[in-house]
Amino acid sequence: MSRLDPPHVSRRSFLSLVSLGSFFAALGTAAAGIFRLPNPAVLPGPVRRFKLGPPEQFSAGSETAFAEQNLVLFRDDEGFYAISSTCTHLGCTVARSKDGFACPCHGSRFNSKGSVVGGPAPRPLPWLEVSRSANGDLVVNADNEVPEGTRYRV
Amino acid sequence: MAETATREFLHNLHDLPQTVKDSCFRLGKAPESEREESQATFHNLFLHIHSVRVHVRTLKPTLTFGLGLMATASFLITIITGVLLMVYYKPSTDLAYQSIKDIHFTVSTGRFIRNIHRWSAQLMVLVVLLHMARVFFTASYKKPREFNWLIGLALLVLTLALSFTGYLLPWDQLAYWAITIGSNIANSPRELTDAIGITRFFDPGGFQKRLLLGANYVGQDALIRFYVLHVFVLPLALVTLLGVHFWRIRKDGGLAKPEDPPGGLAEWGGEKRPVFQPLATKTYGLMALVKGKRAPVNRGPENTVMSWPHLFWAELSVFMVTVAVTLILAFYSDAPLKELANAAIPENPAKAPWYFLGLQELVSYSAFMGGMLIPMIVLVGLALIPFLDRRPGGEGTWFGTSHERSVFWQSIFFACAVTVGMLAFTVNYGWLRNWFPNIHQLWIIAINPGSLFVLIFAAWSIFILKRKDSVRLSAVSLFTCFLVGFTLLTYFATVHRGPNWHFYWWPSQWPVH
Numbered sequence: 001m002s003r004l005d006p007p008h009v010s011r012r013s014f015l016s017l018v019s020l021g022s023f024f025a026a027l028g029t030a031a032a033g034i035f036r037l038p039n040p041a042v043l044p045g046p047v048r049r050f051k052l053g054p055p056e057q058f059s060a061g062s063e064t065a066f067a068e069q070n071l072v073l074f075r076d077d078e079g080f081y082a083i084s085s086t087c088t089h090l091g092c093t094v095a096r097s098k099d100g101f102a103c104p105c106h107g108s109r110f111n112s113k114g115s116v117v118g119g120p121a122p123r124p125l126p127w128l129e130v131s132r133s134a135n136g137d138l139v140v141n142a143d144n145e146v147p148e149g150t151r152y153r154v
Numbered sequence: 155m156a157e158t159a160t161r162e163f164l165h166n167l168h169d170l171p172q173t174v175k176d177s178c179f180r181l182g183k184a185p186e187s188e189r190e191e192s193q194a195t196f197h198n199l200f201l202h203i204h205s206v207r208v209h210v211r212t213l214k215p216t217l218t219f220g221l222g223l224m225a226t227a228s229f230l231i232t233i234i235t236g237v238l239l240m241v242y243y244k245p246s247t248d249l250a251y252q253s254i255k256d257i258h259f260t261v262s263t264g265r266f267i268r269n270i271h272r273w274s275a276q277l278m279v280l281v282v283l284l285h286m287a288r289v290f291f292t293a294s295y296k297k298p299r300e301f302n303w304l305i306g307l308a309l310l311v312l313t314l315a316l317s318f319t320g321y322l323l324p325w326d327q328l329a330y331w332a333i334t335i336g337s338n339i340a341n342s343p344r345e346l347t348d349a350i351g352i353t354r355f356f357d358p359g360g361f362q363k364r365l366l367l368g369a370n371y372v373g374q375d376a377l378i379r380f381y382v383l384h385v386f387v388l389p390l391a392l393v394t395l396l397g398v399h400f401w402r403i404r405k406d407g408g409l410a411k412p413e414d415p416p417g418g419l420a421e422w423g424g425e426k427r428p429v430f431q432p433l434a435t436k437t438y439g440l441m442a443l444v445k446g447k448r449a450p451v452n453r454g455p456e457n458t459v460m461s462w463p464h465l466f467w468a469e470l471s472v473f474m475v476t477v478a479v480t481l482i483l484a485f486y487s488d489a490p491l492k493e494l495a496n497a498a499i500p501e502n503p504a505k506a507p508w509y510f511l512g513l514q515e516l517v518s519y520s521a522f523m524g525g526m527l528i529p530m531i532v533l534v535g536l537a538l539i540p541f542l543d544r545r546p547g548g549e550g551t552w553f554g555t556s557h558e559r560s561v562f563w564q565s566i567f568f569a570c571a572v573t574v575g576m577l578a579f580t581v582n583y584g585w586l587r588n589w590f591p592n593i594h595q596l597w598i599i600a601i602n603p604g605s606l607f608v609l610i611f612a613a614w615s616i617f618i619l620k621r622k623d624s625v626r627l628s629a630v631s632l633f634t635c636f637l638v639g640f641t642l643l644t645y646f647a648t649v650h651r652g653p654n655w656h657f658y659w660w661p662s663q664w665p666v667h
Contacts, residue, residue: 038379039361043370067498090338090521092331092500097654104502105335106518107655118588119655120520120602122345122595 048142055080055138055154065096071128071140072096079151080130082140083114088123101125113148124148191462201466203400205408207458208465211550212409217292220472221285225313226396227476228278232316233389235271243323245381247374250325251494258491269484275317277480279509282313290539290633291562293548293555293626294410300540302402305395307537312392314509319384321507325377330495331504333376337366339517339525346522349595372497411550502653512643518655519585519602528604532636539633543625557622558630565614565631569638572610576603577646581657611635 050069058064058075065072065085070093073082085094085101092105100111109118114125129144130152138152166173176182185191192206211217242261244253257264286306289295295303318336322329343359353360368375403409459465492501506514516524548554553562580603586593611632619628652658653665 035365038365038368040364040368040375043364044375045369045371070498090335090342090517090525092334092504093498095499095502102654104500104654105331105504106514106521109654115591116587117591118584120518120524120587120598122348122521122598 050140050142051133052138052140054136055132058138067093069140069142071142073130073138073140076151079153080138081151082128082130084126084128084142086125087121088116088125089119089121094125115148185462188460191460194462201462203404204461204465205404206461208461209408209411209458211411211457213459213464213468215468217411217550217552218288218409219284220468220475221281221288223469223472224476225278225281225285227473228274228281228480229392229396231274231477231480232271232278235267235274236385236389238267239271240385245323245378247325247377247495250323250377254324254326254491258488265488266484269487269489270480272489273483273487274476274480275320276507276509277476277483279313279317282310283509286310286536287633287637291630292410292550292552294550295540296410296546296549297540297544299402299406299410302399302406303540304537305399305402307533309392309395309399311533312388312395316384316388316392317507317509319380319388322377322380323384324491325495326492327495327501327504328490328492330372330497331500332506333367333372333380334500335504335506335517337363337372337376339521340366342521342525345520345595345599349599409550412548412554503651503655505647505651508644508648511647512640515643515647515651516604519580519604520599523599523602524604528608531608535632535636539629543629545625548626555624555626557624557627561618561622561627561630562634565618565634566638568614568631569611569635570642572614572635573607573639573642576606577642579603607639611639 048069050066050071052064052066052069052073055075058073058080060075060077063072063074070085071082072085073080086092087094087103087105087108089103089106089108092103094101094103094108094110097109100109100117101114102109103119103121107119108116108121110121110125111117114127116122116124126145127148127150129141129146131139131141132154133139180197181190181194185194194201195204195206196202239257242253242257242264244250254268257268259265289303289306318332322333322336340362341359343362344353344357345359347353347356347359364370366376366379367373368379505511513525513529516528518524548558553559585602586598614635615628615632618631619625622628649661650657650659652661652663658664
């Protein structure tokens with residue numbers, strides 16, 4: 001039998017096949033559609049821009065932990081920087097250790113600049129964008145990451 | 155005429171207790187003959203999932219230890235106590251914690267019911283794992299029971315998912331950080347997609363996390379999702395699959411057992427008895443016209459007994475034991491409730507319940523490898539067992555084929571040595587990140603103690619395959635390694651991991667702060 005002479009397919013079995021195909025196509029679409037509802041269209045969440053107070057409040061060489069905001073604010077000679085204290089591994093809050101940060105959940109360790117020095121964390125702790133509000137208060141935007149080493153000068 | 159109707163009415167009224175009883179219980183009395191015993195079984199919706207007769211071998215307590223039934227019993231207990239808890243529990247981040255406290259301290263019997271719920275759930279996880287081990291070591295997954303092994307695996311996953319979603323609901327510290335960690339494990343494919351830089355186009359991790367949390371933070375949306383999963387979706391799925399699981403036991407010919415020798419005598423219960431041979435000309439009823447072997451067909455009445463009462467007594471006693479164990483545990487030991495969820499500080503150490511601690515140890519090497527890939531590999535490996543080991547033999551007998559017992563013990567020894575050695579090495583010398591701080595994340599994902607466990611155990615089972623020239627023995631070695639690894643990691647993370655996931659010999663050495 002050549003390609004020019006295909007086997008006979010009856011109209012009935014062809015239509016059955018097509019309708020069966022349409023059934024499974026509909027089923028698949030419905031199954032995929034089921035996941036559209038629980039997949040949130042908007043991501044509700046608290047605003048993660050935090051006012052931390054006037055810059056004079058923080059002396060040079062200081063570091064201040066903001067537990068609620070999950071970040072640590074540093075001031076050194078070059079300026080301000082903020083490091084997130086949410087572990088990049090699985091989201092636990094890291095705590096200050098002798099020479100950096102340590103995660104209580106799975107033992108990730110970071111140095112005081114946030115770089116990974118041990119444990120499973122895949123990325124360094126993010127440095128967060130520091131700026132000032134209209135009234136001069138320091139503002140940290142926890143949703144905006146900046147490259148490590150970025151300082152904000154007052 | 156009215157006279158007669160009144161009389162008839164009064165007569166019926168007089169007979170009422172008897173007629174109601176007769177309509178409820180068709181037999182109306184304890185069955186006396188085998189015929190009545192079989193009717194007692196198949197005239198009852200709840201009993202008719204049993205065959206009328208069972209093979210004496212399957213009633214032997216040391217074949218199954220009643221583990222499957224015990225898992226079912228503990229599941230039923232969680233259903234009943236769970237519904238009771240739903241009366242007072244409020245799935246809201248503001249109210250959940252207080253409502254659990256109400257249940258614990260104020261509601262009559264609330265504390266006891268919550269304890270029972272918690273203990274039967276723990277028992278269920280333990281017993282389901284043991285049940286799987288029983289089925290494996292008695293080679294009961296072999297043809298025609300491959301499909302039921304798969305259903306069993308799905309039930310294992312559902313059991314773990316139910317436990318996980320369950321301990322999120324009190325919204326205490328354990329709950330909050332477990333959701334955080336769990337949703338980030340769902341997010342962990344990002345570790346890989348980030349490492350190769352495709353997250354912007356292809357982000358399955360982010361999708362899974364969004365689906366679980368319903369938001370980009372852990373809050374009310376997440377709690378209500380886990381609540382719906384815990385009280386409706388997962389139990390419904392579990393009940394459905396449990397039905398299939400039971401049904402398949404019947405369709406696959408009852409519990410796995412060795413073939414009776416053809417003809418002649420066989421030894422049952424210490425005495426030789428003739429084995430029933432079906433006549434070639436004999437036809438069986440419609441009930442027998444199914445594929446596979448069924449207890450009443452091809453099996454002699456000499457080596458089967460009536461399900462009523464033998465099987466039902468056995469089942470009832472397993473139920474009683476399960477209830478008794480749960481009640482005793484619940485009476486003497488309270489379900490824990492930690493402090494109210496605090497998004498600022500996790501506990502230190504933040505430990506999962508025991509059945510996830512092995513996983514937590516693996517995750518402490520790499521989130522993606524330990525939290526997603528290795529569990530996937532283990533599940534796929536378990537699922538493949540009955541399709542790769544297809545040679546019949548040893549069904550329904552503990553360590554039924556030759557050399558199984560010795561391979562089992564060798565594998566225990568091997569897996570203990572490997573696991574202890576690897577853990578000791580990791581604790582003493584750290585891992586890649588400690589030696590090469592700038593190493594690419596892909597190396598950490600690919601080579602870590604967890605992935606090495608998998609590789610070494612796989613290598614060991616291939617070695618057994620070559621050396622013993624038996625797929626079954628190879629499967630035994632791999633399954634044993636998996637069990638030993640799971641047990642040792644669980645033990646290690648329970649006892650030897652302390653604050654900041656550091657190694658300590660005993661919890662008493664943890665630093666105070």
